[in-house]
Amino acid sequence: MTMFGRTKQGPMTEKEKQAKIVRRIVLITLAVIVTAVAIIGIGGYLYISSALEPVDEDSDETVTVEIPIGSNAEDIGRVLEENGIIKNGTVFHYYIRYNNERGFQAGEYDLSPSMNIEEIIQELKEGMVVEEPEFSFTIPEGTWYEDIVHTIAEETPHELEEIEAKLEDESYLNQLIEDYDVITEDILNEEIRYPLEGYLFASTYEFHEEDVTIEEIIERMIERTQEHMVEFSEQVQESEYTFHQLLTLASIVEREARAQEDRPKIAGVLFNRLEEDMRLEVDPTVSYAVGEHKYMTSMEDLDYDSPYNTYRYGGFPPGPIASPGTPSIEAVMEPASSGHLFFYARRNGEVIYNETYEQHREIQEKYRSEWIEAEEE
The missing domain is CATH 3.30.1490.480 (Endolytic murein transglycosylase)
Known part of the structure; x- marks a missing residue:
């Protein structure tokens, strides 16, 4: 029977009553969650805003x-x-x-x-530093761990053997893992040559006391790396890779690129190769594997059996191969987007990018003689 064009509704069934109660509970729960999130967000904003305001804006104290x-x-x-x-x-x-x-x-x-x-x-x-340091040293970007340790030994009161022993002390390494978010158990991988390779930030360091300990020197350098992790914490969290892996890629970019404009491009190529499940196949990892800086790698070098040799093994090498600088870290955190899977660095610094292996081989054959001549000089 209809009334005014509408069907007259009968009493609700038990199932309909339950469904109505469930919908009401869901709506109430969602409202509570949204309200809680809003309260937390507003509370956090107000807390931070308050923390940035003057402690006492009416104070005359100095x-x-x-x-x-x-x-x-x-x-x-x-x-x-x-x-x-x-x-x-x-x-x-x-x-x-x-x-x-x-x-x-x-x-x-x-x-x-x-x-x-x-x-x-x-x-x-606007302050002024007038005190001359007791000693200082500079670590150039892209420096190997071995060279960093030698520089510290040459420029500070500490002996080489003493520094090496401290940096290989497992208890000290575990303490660093506990103290610094940037240092993780990744550095204890038995395939890694030097646990702190890549983590001793490339920069200039000044010390104003003669009795500075090895720990103070090393931790000053690690703190600089930690600051970069904090700066790029959002990118690290959004990445599918760990900071250790990203630092490893940054060290490769550092050893490959000469011009700033090429760093994000090379980083983009490395990520593309990883996504395509291709080997990285970059020469600096081979040089690191054999322990010798080289103008060019030989077929014998490419076959060298080391987990650092990215021509033989896929994925990431065990860890960084040098200490990257800020531009290389930035490049890995914000790589250039492209379809390139290959790049070739000429001796004059120009880097040529290609999407196919055939194009890449043509470039290799065209410019390989430049590196042969450089090695013969």
């Missing part, structure tokens, strides 16, 4: 704060928080990392709790 030479962003944040200049050192640390703020200077500063975050940052950039 505090003399000393920023020690060699302090990193985390150290500076901790000193400022301890002296009551900022509310939270950790928030300060990540704020300056997110905004890529650099150029902070060591020294003494007269700061006030009434200063906002930008005023504090500007003050810290």
Whole structure:
């Protein structure tokens, strides 16, 4: 029977009642979840915003704060928080990392709790370092671990054997794994030649005390690598690869590229080859495998049996083959997108990219004589 064109509904069945209750429960649950997420998000935003505001904007107090030479962003944040200049050192640390703020200077500063975050940052950039270091050393980008250790031994009071022993001490390596997020158990892989290869950041280091320990030197270098992991934490989390693997690729890019413009392109080729389940087949890994810097690799070299030889073994080598610099790390974190699967580096620095092996072979045959002549010089 119809009334005004609509079918008259009978009483709901038990099944319909249950379905209605379930829908109501689902809607209530979703509302609770959305509300909780919103509250957490708003709370987090308000907390961070509050942490970046002046400690006391009405304060007339001035505090003399000393920023020690060699302090990193985390150290500076901790000193400022301890002296009551900022509310939270950790928030300060990540704020300056997110905004890529650099150029902070060591020294003494007269700061006030009434200063906002930008005023504090500007003050810290205008300081002057007048103290000459007791010793310093520079590690060029792309340097092998063996050469880094020799440089440290030559430029610091520590003996080569003493440094090598410390860096091969399993208990010390395990302590580094515990202390630094950037160091993982990947470095303990028995196929790795040197556990800290690639993790000793290429840069200039100054030390203002004669009695600096080996641990302090090494950990200063690891901290620089850690800072880059923090800077690119979003890319690392989104990647299907670990930081250890990405650092390994960055070290290959470092040894392959000469021009900055080629770094992201080469990184893109390496990722393309991995995605196609192809061997990386890059010469710097062969040089590292045989333990000798080479202009060009021979057929004998290509057959050298080592897990680092990417002509013989697929996937990643066990670990980095050198210490990459910032541009190479950036290139791996943000590689160029292309269909290229091959590249060839000429002696003059030009890099030629191709999509097919046939094209790549033509380029090899055309320019191979350049490297033969260089080796004969």
